[in-house]
Each structure stands twice: as structure tokens, then as C-alpha cells.
Amino acid sequence: MARQISFADAINEAIKETMRNDENVILLGEDVAGGADLDHLGDEDAWGGVMGVTKGLVQEFGRDRILDTPIAEAGYVGAAVSAAATGMRPIAELMFNDFIGSCLDEVMNQGAKLRYMFGGHAKIPLVIRTMHGAGFRAAAQHSQTLYGMFTAIPGVKVVVPSTPADAKGLLISAIEDDDMVVFFEDKTLYNVKGEVPEGHYTIPIGKADIKRAGDDLTIVAIGKQVNTALAAAEQLAQKGIEAEVVDPRSLSPLDENTILKSVQKTSRLVIVDEANPRCNAATDISALVADKGFDYLDAPIKMVTAPHSPVPFSPALEDLYLPTPEKILAVVSELIDDESVVTI
Amino acid sequence: MRVSEVQQEALTAEKAKWMYQKMVEIRRFEDQVHETFSTGTIPGFVHLYAGEEAVAVGVCSHLDDKDYITSTHRGHGHCIAKGCDLKGMMAEIYGKATGLCKGKGGSMHIADVSKGMLGANGIVGGGFPLATGAGLSAKLRKTGGVAVCFFGDGANNHGTFHEGINQAAIWNLPVIFVAENNGYGESTPFEYASSCKSIADRAAGYNIPGETVDGKDTMAVYEAAQRAVERARNGEGPSLIECVTYRNYGHFEGDAQTYKTSEEREQHLNELDAIIRFREYLLSNNHASEDDLHSIDENVREAVADAVEFAEKSPMPEADQLTTDVYVNYKPGGEE
Numbered sequence: 001m002a003r004q005i006s007f008a009d010a011i012n013e014a015i016k017e018t019m020r021n022d023e024n025v026i027l028l029g030e031d032v033a034g035g036a037d038l039d040h041l042g043d044e045d046a047w048g049g050v051m052g053v054t055k056g057l058v059q060e061f062g063r064d065r066i067l068d069t070p071i072a073e074a075g076y077v078g079a080a081v082s083a084a085a086t087g088m089r090p091i092a093e094l095m096f097n098d099f100i101g102s103c104l105d106e107v108m109n110q111g112a113k114l115r116y117m118f119g120g121h122a123k124i125p126l127v128i129r130t131m132h133g134a135g136f137r138a139a140a141q142h143s144q145t146l147y148g149m150f151t152a153i154p155g156v157k158v159v160v161p162s163t164p165a166d167a168k169g170l171l172i173s174a175i176e177d178d179d180m181v182v183f184f185e186d187k188t189l190y191n192v193k194g195e196v197p198e199g200h201y202t203i204p205i206g207k208a209d210i211k212r213a214g215d216d217l218t219i220v221a222i223g224k225q226v227n228t229a230l231a232a233a234e235q236l237a238q239k240g241i242e243a244e245v246v247d248p249r250s251l252s253p254l255d256e257n258t259i260l261k262s263v264q265k266t267s268r269l270v271i272v273d274e275a276n277p278r279c280n281a282a283t284d285i286s287a288l289v290a291d292k293g294f295d296y297l298d299a300p301i302k303m304v305t306a307p308h309s310p311v312p313f314s315p316a317l318e319d320l321y322l323p324t325p326e327k328i329l330a331v332v333s334e335l336i337d338d339e340s341v342v343t344i
Numbered sequence: 345m346r347v348s349e350v351q352q353e354a355l356t357a358e359k360a361k362w363m364y365q366k367m368v369e370i371r372r373f374e375d376q377v378h379e380t381f382s383t384g385t386i387p388g389f390v391h392l393y394a395g396e397e398a399v400a401v402g403v404c405s406h407l408d409d410k411d412y413i414t415s416t417h418r419g420h421g422h423c424i425a426k427g428c429d430l431k432g433m434m435a436e437i438y439g440k441a442t443g444l445c446k447g448k449g450g451s452m453h454i455a456d457v458s459k460g461m462l463g464a465n466g467i468v469g470g471g472f473p474l475a476t477g478a479g480l481s482a483k484l485r486k487t488g489g490v491a492v493c494f495f496g497d498g499a500n501n502h503g504t505f506h507e508g509i510n511q512a513a514i515w516n517l518p519v520i521f522v523a524e525n526n527g528y529g530e531s532t533p534f535e536y537a538s539s540c541k542s543i544a545d546r547a548a549g550y551n552i553p554g555e556t557v558d559g560k561d562t563m564a565v566y567e568a569a570q571r572a573v574e575r576a577r578n579g580e581g582p583s584l585i586e587c588v589t590y591r592n593y594g595h596f597e598g599d600a601q602t603y604k605t606s607e608e609r610e611q612h613l614n615e616l617d618a619i620i621r622f623r624e625y626l627l628s629n630n631h632a633s634e635d636d637l638h639s640i641d642e643n644v645r646e647a648v649a650d651a652v653e654f655a656e657k658s659p660m661p662e663a664d665q666l667t668t669d670v671y672v673n674y675k676p677g678g679e680e
Contacts, residue, residue: 075507078473119446120669178672255678
């Protein structure tokens with residue numbers, strides 16, 4: 001059996017591969033090593049990131065390249081922007097995407113716009129790795145899914161991997177990319193294992209992946225919701241309904257062709273996005289298909305998203321907040337004239 | 345070590361004349377933009393640097409192209425002092441295709457990264473983290489360069505002031521934070537908005553040297569900057585210099601400046617004026633003759649007139665420029 005490693009380890013390997021190849025790659029963020037300047041730790045890390053994703057990097061690359069920062073997101077994200085503009089290739093870790101409120105200016109007004117405002121006379125090869133997603137009992141300020149915000153900003157690329165192999169190949173691409181990339185890591189995926197190639201490989205940013213082929217309907221799902229969609233597809237298959245599951249993998253740029261071709265084949269579309277329901281990736285993809293694929297459709301486009309509320313703390317409520325296979329099946333039953341779908 | 349203990353290097357006549365020329369270029373350029381703006385030829389809005397020349401020039405006279413500066417919405421003076429081309433700057437302010445940023449940035453975003461000028465910046469307080477990052481980059485790449493963050497008294501109350509300076513201090517980065525305290529953040533007095541006697545006092549909170557100088561005394565700025573830049577180059581970390589200065593025009597063009605008194609304006613435009621004072625300094629120290637300075641004045645007048653002519657005759661950007669330079673590489677519909 002091929003090598004299986006976790007989503008977290010795949011990310012760790014991607015950083016390691018690129019740091020070995022290019023000394024201008026540095027990692028900075030809160031507790032990315034942890035325990036800075038403590039004699040008894042030396043070059044050992046205390047944490048290796050709050051979730052341990054960057055564990056061990058400081059031992060190999062040293063504290064000049066694995067930089068623990070103060071808890072001051074504007075300070076270090078802004079520093080990463082200009083380090084990128086002046087010849088470095090930084091990876092800034094924004095521990096939770098919810099903390100963007102503390103450094104949105106540095107991302108939106110500086111990093112995303114310098115190249116354009118300077119007439120193309122600068123490039124910003126910066127990756128902002130950030131954790132997102134509900135289901136971790138982390139409540140309203142540590143559980144959001146905010147990739148829609150960044151997708152709306154010109155000058156930013158947005159990547160949302162769903163598997164360990166995609167995470168590694170896409171992160172290497174992101175670090176080697178000459179533009180600013182915000183890289184979303186779902187915190188509930190870190191321990192998920194999958195087959196991951198050894199060594200250096202890239203997956204192009206802007207190329208969707210068909211995670212399951214099918215002819216009867218298309219489910220476009222983002223991040224960990226790919227797994228929710230695959231679970232729903234398995235149940236549908238038992239009823240003889242074959243769903244195609246499309247994972248865009250990046251939201252900016254968005255692989256429009258793969259989505260449109262799939263809808264052309266299946267004539268039905270469900271989009272699963274755990275962001276809040278307004279102005280999110282689902283509405284964006286829905287608009288794309290309504291505009292460029294209207295004639296392919298035999299039924300209305302359906303979306304399965306979180307409700308228009310903050311992420312609740314109580315497990316009883318948070319479980320209601322997230323998309324589930326059952327919620328997907330419920331909307332599929334509206335698209336396919338087969339009452340048995342809902343009773344699966 | 346205190347900043348004042350660093351050895352001083354004497355100013356040469358050649359350097360002194362260069363500094364005078366840059367100060368006159370800034371003044372003439374800004375007076376010209378002021379005049380032209382009133383005719384409606386320049387789109388948008390502009391914030392003029394006239395009156396504060398001693399700060400940009402006193403500091404940038406210690407820098408070269410490997411050194412970085414971050415600037416503010418009032419950035420024309422920093423651009424000129426850091427060596428940006430006057431024609432390219434003027435064309436940028438006119439929104440022309442020949443501008444330093446192809447007309448896509450305008451007055452508030454003029455930049456020339458090849459000169460180490462990391463852009464004027466429309467966001468108050470935007471420069472602190474950027475200068476810190478440029479200093480980090482210079483340190484890690486071992487270029488020997490430093491980064492200077494010019495900021496106004498308004499920005500000294502912004503959260504990024506704290507985050508940027510603290511980070512530069514803990515990492516011992518080669519960064520010089522230069523406050524241009526012109527007395528007013530937009531129309532609001534410094535004393536009202538800042539709970540400190542001086543911006544320099546705040547340096548103590550970061551364990552870095554801080555000093556206040558007369559920002560209209562070119563040599564006072566020059567000497568303070570020399571100490572701070574040498575300190576940064578020697579790996580001794582960041583410093584903060586507060587330059588007390590005055591802007592001759594309003595916050596933006598069109599500002600009626602009712603918050604200023606006519607007495608203070610009169611005094612700043614005449615007896616306290618930095619160029620008048622530096623001119624006297626050069627003459628009395630035999631760094632330049634009246635003829636030298638006169639010919640600099642004339643050359644600058646001509647250079648600014650040429651810049652205006654260049655800007656006026658330059659074409660507007662073509663329509664296809666609307667969506668270029670957003671990314672290095674981006675396929676809007678995804679990969680094939």
C-alpha cells in the first residue's frame with residue numbers, strides 16, 4: 001500500500017521541500033516554533049504551531065527562518081508583505097482565519113494592491129496559511145470559513161484543499177507562485193490521512209479535480225465538504241443515482257470549465273459550502289452556471305450552506321450549523337423525481 | 345548606547361549642494377502641483393509636502409538604492425529625496441501611461457522599488473509593518489541595507505505603530521522610524537489626539553533610542569538620521585526620530601486650513617522656513633556660493649517645467665491596462 005500521511009504532515013512536508021530548495025522561503029507566525037529564546041529549549045520547538053503542523057521545522061531551518069512573532073497580526077502579516085516585495089518568499093501563518101480582522105489592511109490594501117498600484121513593478125510572492133472551519137467546538141471567533149472574502153479581492157489567489165495529497169501539491173505551488181496566495185486549511189482535516197507522494201511535486205492552482213465521476217447530478221463542494229458530498233454520493237449510488245463530485249481546489253482563479261462541463265453532462269447542480277449563505281463561494285459558482293450554463297440545467301441550482309448565523313459553541317447547535325450528507329440528500333430529492341432519495 | 349555617542353561624519357560641500365537641490369526640487373514640484381491642481385488638470389486629490397523638505401532630504405541623504413523607505417499619503421517629498429524621476433512622478437500624478445506606476449497608482453501610491461521607494465501609501469499607519477518587513481528582508485538577505493519608515497503625527501496613534509516598532513525592536517532590525525510631526529493629523533491637533541508630550545517619548549516603551557529634533561533644521565535632521573542609520577547598519581537595531589515640522593499647504597488641496605492661525609503660517613513660511621535656513625547655513629559655512637545656489641534654483645525650475653510638459657504631452661493609459669498588473673500570472677477561468 002502506498003504511503004499514507006496526515007493532512008497536517010503533508011503541509012509540513014510541503015514547507016520543508018520548498019525551504020530546502022530556496023533559502024528565501026521563511027515561515028513566520030504565532031508559535032510556529034514556540035518557546036523562542038528559551039535556553040532550555042534551544043532550537044527545539046515548544047509547539048510547532050498551535051496544532052503542531054509546523055513541528056520540527058525549526059530544528060532543521062533555525063530560528064532565523066522559522067520566526068515566532070508577537071501576537072500582533074498586522075505587524076507580522078504586513079512585514080511578510082514587504083519582505084515578499086523585497087526579494088523574500090515568506091509564508092505567514094494566520095493562526096485562525098477569524099483573526100483577519102486584525103490584519104485585513106495588510107492583506108487587502110497592501111499585499112493585494114501593491115503590484116497594481118506600482119504599475120506591475122513589484123511582485124508579492126507571499127503565502128498566508130490560515131486555519132478555518134467549524135466542527136471543532138471552537139465557537140464563533142475560531143470557526144468561521146472566510147475564503148469568500150478573499151475571493152472577492154483582486155490580487156489574491158485562494159486555495160482550499162480537501163485531501164492530504166492536494167494540500168501538499170497545492171501548497172508547494174502556492175509557495176513557488178509569484179503572487180499572494182491565501183491557503184485555507186480546515187482544522188478538522190489535519191488528522192485525516194491519505195496517500196501522499198514523497199518529494200517535490202506541484203498541483204496547478206486553478207485546476208479543479210473530479211473526486212467522483214457520475215452522470216446524474218453534479219455536486220461542487222469545497223474543502224472538507226468534499227467529504228460530506230462524497231458520503232452523500234455513496235448513499236445516492238445505493239439508489240442508482242450517480243453523483244459527480246467536483247472539488248474546485250482553488251476559488252481564485254476558479255476552474256470554470258470543469259464545473260460547466262460537469263453540469264453540461266448531468267444537468268443538475270448542488271453546491272456545498274460551509275460558509276454563511278450570502279456572497280459565498282456557492283453563490284459565486286451558482287452565478288457562474290446561471291450565466292454560462294443556463295441551457296444545460298434541467299432543474300434549479302441548489303445550495304447547501306451554513307445558516308446566516310455565527311458558528312455556535314454548543315455541540316448540539318454546531319452539528320446543526322454544518323452541512324451534512326442528509327442535507328445534501330434533501331435538496332437532491334427536490335432535483336430528482338424520486339421520492340426514495342429522501343428516505344435513504 | 346545613546347544615539348548621540350555615534351561618531352559624526354562631516355558634511356561635504358558636494359553632499360550639501362545635493363541636499364539643497366533635492367529640497368528645492370521638492371518645494372518647486374509641490375508649488376507646481378498646487379498651482380496646476382487649482383486649474384483642474386490633475387485628477388483626484390493630492391497631499392503636498394512643501395514645508396517638510398528638511399525631513400525627507402536630511403534622512404535620505406544617508407541612504408542609497410539598497411535601502412528602503414516607506415512613505416505616507418504625503419509622499420512626493422520622500423519620492424524625490426529617494427531619487428524618483430520627476431517626469432515619471434508628474435506623469436503619474438496626471439494619471440498618464442508614462443507615470444512611474446503607469447498611471448495606476450496616482451499621487452498617493454507613487455513608488456519606484458528599484459530605488460528602494462516602497463510606495464507612498466493611502467493608509468495612515470500602513471508603513472510600520474512594511475518597513476519592519478523590509479528591514480527583516482535586508483537583514484536576512486545580508487544586503488547591508490536599512491529601512492526607513494516615514495510617518496505623520498496622525499499615524500503615531502495607530503495600532504500598527506505599536507505592532508511595527510515592537511516587532512522591529514524584538515528582532516533588532518535595521519529600521520529607522522521617522523515621525524513627521526507637522527502639528528495636525530488632518531485638522532486635529534497633535535496635542536489633542538496624542539496622550540504623550542512627544543512622539544519620541546514613546547520610543548522608551550520599546551527600549552529603543554528616541555529623540556526629538558527641529559524638523560525644519562536640515563542639519564539637525566541630518567545629524568540625528570546619521571546616528572540612527574549608522575546604528576541600524578551596525579546591527580544595533582531600530583531608532584525613532586521625531587522631526588517637528590509644518591506643512592505649508594493644507595492636509596489636501598482645497599483644505600481651507602481654518603485650524604491654523606495666520607501668525608503661525610506667516611512664521612513658518614518665512615523665518616522658520618527650512619530652505620531659507622539651509623541656504624544661509626550653506627553660504628555661511630562656505631559649502632556653496634550665491635551663484636551655485638542660483639544655478640541650482642534655475643536648473644530645478646527648468647526640470648519641473650520639463651516634468652509638467654512631459655506629463656501634459658504623455659498619453660493616457662490604453663484600455664487594455666485596466667486589468668493587467670493585478671497578478672504575475674492569473675487565468676481568470678482557471679487552468680485549461
